[in-house]
Amino acid sequence: MKTENSLRNPSYSDLILAAILTLLFLIIAIFPSLNENFVLRISALLLVLFIPGYVLMATFLPRIGEMNVFVRISLSIALSIVITAVLGLIFYYTDGINSLNLIIIIISALTYIILLLAFQRRRRLTESGKISIPFLKSYHELQASFQGETKKEILASVILIVLLVLAVLTTVYIIMNPLHGEPFTEFYLLGPNGKASNYQTDLTINQQGKLIIGIVNHEGTIVNYRLVVKMDNNVLQDEIVSLPNNQKEEISFIYSADTPGQKRLEFSLYKLPDNQKVYRSLHLFLNVT
The missing domain is CATH 2.60.40.10 (Immunoglobulins)
Structure with missing residues (x-):
């Protein structure tokens, strides 16, 4: 008998991938031998600045067709930056929370909480209403989202992508090089x-x-x-x-x-x-x- 809400269903593939990647962030943050690798640390930060916003979008906008792939990705990055910035301000005024690894652990824990909510929201939908993301197909949809647009619209989209990338890189730089007052x-x-x-x-x-x-x-x-x-x-x-x-x-x-x-x-x-x-x-x- 087919179980509609089984986690093996392709409709949950994006959330499962988000859970796996978040677990990798935790492993990188917890084990010093891994987080000493600069490339791994940067990768973890870049992914942390996307996944929290994505799962938040999956919680509040869980239905297919509510927005195209490009908009969903753009808003996911923007929301992740907001989440990271707000938590960063809280950590700045909190004694003892000044470690990059501890910040990654807290953001990852928050991501898992939001993931649970996203799973619950999606389970309540009919199969036709659930988001299903075959990743190769999503790439073609992203390409197709630019077709039919005017040159100004394409230029605006490209500028938005560049600004989002710059915002992510700036946030990563600030986290990696926090400002310290005069001792x-x-x-x-x-x-x-x-x-x-x-x-x-x-x-x-x-x-x-x-x-x-x-x-x-x-x-x-x-x-x-x-x-x-x-x-x-x-x-x-x-x-x-x-x-x-x-x-x-x-x-x-x-x-x-x-x-x-x-x-x-x-x-x-x-x-x-x-x-x-x-x-x-x-x-x-x-x-x-």
């Missing part, structure tokens, strides 16, 4: 209430003051810092702080003085392995009575 480290002092105010600068002899020393790493990599705190050239604290990128450390610090007068509390931050040049510095003047 820097935040170094700050907070009062005992956790705000940049109400510092305890007026003390009596041996009275304790409290503050918070903050360090935030925006250097793009793990950094080892050396924090040195001095009062009138006497070292009060000397410690090493190791921070991953985009992580912060806030250190509680207690200070006091056993002699009256004006004291200079110095906070010096070194970026190791350089122990000679102070990378960031802060100071606080105390009045001790």
Whole structure:
């Protein structure tokens, strides 16, 4: 007995191919020995910038005859670029998602979710209404879609194809060469209430003051810092702080003085392995009575 909704039906060949190619993207992204190959990485990116849009089109426009092959391909590329751009913006403002492989994995997972929806939509159609893509026939249909058009229409189509290709290549270049801001480290002092105010600068002899020393790493990599705190050239604290990128450390610090007068509390931050040049510095003047 013939099963109309069997996945062996040619009507599902394009979706099955999309699933197989997406699986290849995942393999390339997961296994370092494969994703070190530049050609494979570029191929994966180019295909990722087509398949998500194609399966999205297959979900919302699943019927045959709703548009010709050229328009479907063009819109698939455009939608894929939009999906990649939107996800790229989300990843840009999300800590920890700055790996090309991780981005490919997330896009591939999203593609599989859309593929499930596309399969379900197509299963509900009659056999005559399903898209069936014999790939050689599709090539001839693409050729035929240009026949009967005026020279202006053909020129407009060619320009559209060129723009789409340029958009894809530009997106690939941006993903492969992401823009990074100037690396820097935040170094700050907070009062005992956790705000940049109400510092305890007026003390009596041996009275304790409290503050918070903050360090935030925006250097793009793990950094080892050396924090040195001095009062009138006497070292009060000397410690090493190791921070991953985009992580912060806030250190509680207690200070006091056993002699009256004006004291200079110095906070010096070194970026190791350089122990000679102070990378960031802060100071606080105390009045001790």
